[in-house]
Amino acid sequence: MRTGAALLAQIGARDDARKFDFDGAYPYTNMLADQVKGGNQSWAIRWYAHAFIHEKLVLYPRRAVTYNIGFDGSGTHGGQAGGYEGIQAADRPIAVSAIEVQESAMARQAWKAALSEMAGPTRGGLASELKSPEARVPSATSVFEKNVP
Numbered sequence: 001m002r003t004g005a006a007l008l009a010q011i012g013a014r015d016d017a018r019k020f021d022f023d024g025a026y027p028y029t030n031m032l033a034d035q036v037k038g039g040n041q042s043w044a045i046r047w048y049a050h051a052f053i054h055e056k057l058v059l060y061p062r063r064a065v066t067y068n069i070g071f072d073g074s075g076t077h078g079g080q081a082g083g084y085e086g087i088q089a090a091d092r093p094i095a096v097s098a099i100e101v102q103e104s105a106m107a108r109q110a111w112k113a114a115l116s117e118m119a120g121p122t123r124g125g126l127a128s129e130l131k132s133p134e135a136r137v138p139s140a141t142s143v144f145e146k147n148v149p
Contacts, residue, residue, distance in 0.1 A: 004036040007049040020052055026115035057103055060111070063090040 002010075008029070011020050017029040031045045051058055067089040 002046075002050065004032055004046050004049070007046060007053065008032050008036055010053055011049065014053075016052075020049070022112050022115050025112045026119050057101060061090075061094055063094065064088065065090055065094060 011017055011029065011032075018024055021028050028045065028048065031040065031042065032049055034040050035042050035045050048058070064087050068087070
């Protein structure tokens with residue numbers, strides 16, 4: 001995988017920042033730029049940028065297939081669970097079959113709506129309604145499920 005700087009440069013050279021940001025729904029470009037400057041240690045932003053540049057699709061299952069137990073404070077990012085503490089792993093196997101790989105317009109719109117809601121006050125999301133630092137932002141799963149029929 002390329003460095004964050006190389007990925008950011010490639011997105012910029014292609015003039016794809018708005019598309020990378022899901023048509024402005026979420027500030028992924030800013031997150032990648034922040035990662036390049038050392039402002040965050042996200043591997044996920046580089047992974048998404050790499051998939052985006054190579055025109056790959058990402059499958060986000062409706063139910064989690066893993067359970068994150070890393071909130072005991074012992075690791076680099078092992079602090080509070082944030083919006084992830086209520087996520088339960090699937091209680092039965094998720095059937096996966098061979099299907100044609102194509103982007104779902106309905107899923108893209110639902111994910112865009114979820115991202116917009118999570119993005120915060122500068123983008124008109126749910127966080128703009130929060131009144132105090134103690135207020136909780138809903139998890140990505142709960143926001144996505146609310147936007148998927």
